Amino acid sequence: MNTYRLNTTKHSEMVDITEQVQSAIAEQGIESGIAVVQSLHTTAGITVNENADPDVVKDFLRRLEEVYPWQHEKDMHMEGNTAAHLKTSTVGSTETILIENGKLVLGTWQGIYFCEFDGPRQNRSFAVKGIS
Known part of the structure; x- marks a missing residue:
């Protein structure tokens, strides 16, 4: 298993971690199987989504904010x-x-994202485990 740390710079943001996940799989020597990617926080998630058009990420975060506004009485x-x-x-x-x-x-436009929802934060972490 590989664990990675990252720093976030915004209250809500999506950080493309596809390269780190691919590197972990290469380091672990997995040729065929699955990769499990897990956030190690209760206020940060992991998702697969489009990584070609940055407006998708902006829209994604905006729509989540509309559904779950930061402050609620x-x-x-x-x-x-x-x-x-x-x-x-x-x-x-x-x-x-x-x-x-x-x-x-992954599909042509897909990437793996670490989703920060309570930032900015230092030393956020996620784990990658390849299983063959």
Whole structure:
């Protein structure tokens, strides 16, 4: 298993981690199987989505904010980040990606994203485990 750390710079952002995941699979020597990618936080998720048009990421984050606004008068969580927890549960904390011939099986426009919902933060982390 490989664990990676990253720093986020915005309150909500999506960081393309596809290269790190591919590097982990190469390092682990997995030729055929699956890669499990997992966020190690309750306010940051993992998703597979389009990585060609940056407007998709902008729209993605905007729409999540519309569904889960940061402040809600009925939220009771003392840290004030209930929206981040809801976004993470909606997006999910884990993705499973097929591996064939040592490469991640992703569509032409797909990338793997670490989704920050409670940033900016230092030393965010995610784990990658290849299974053959």
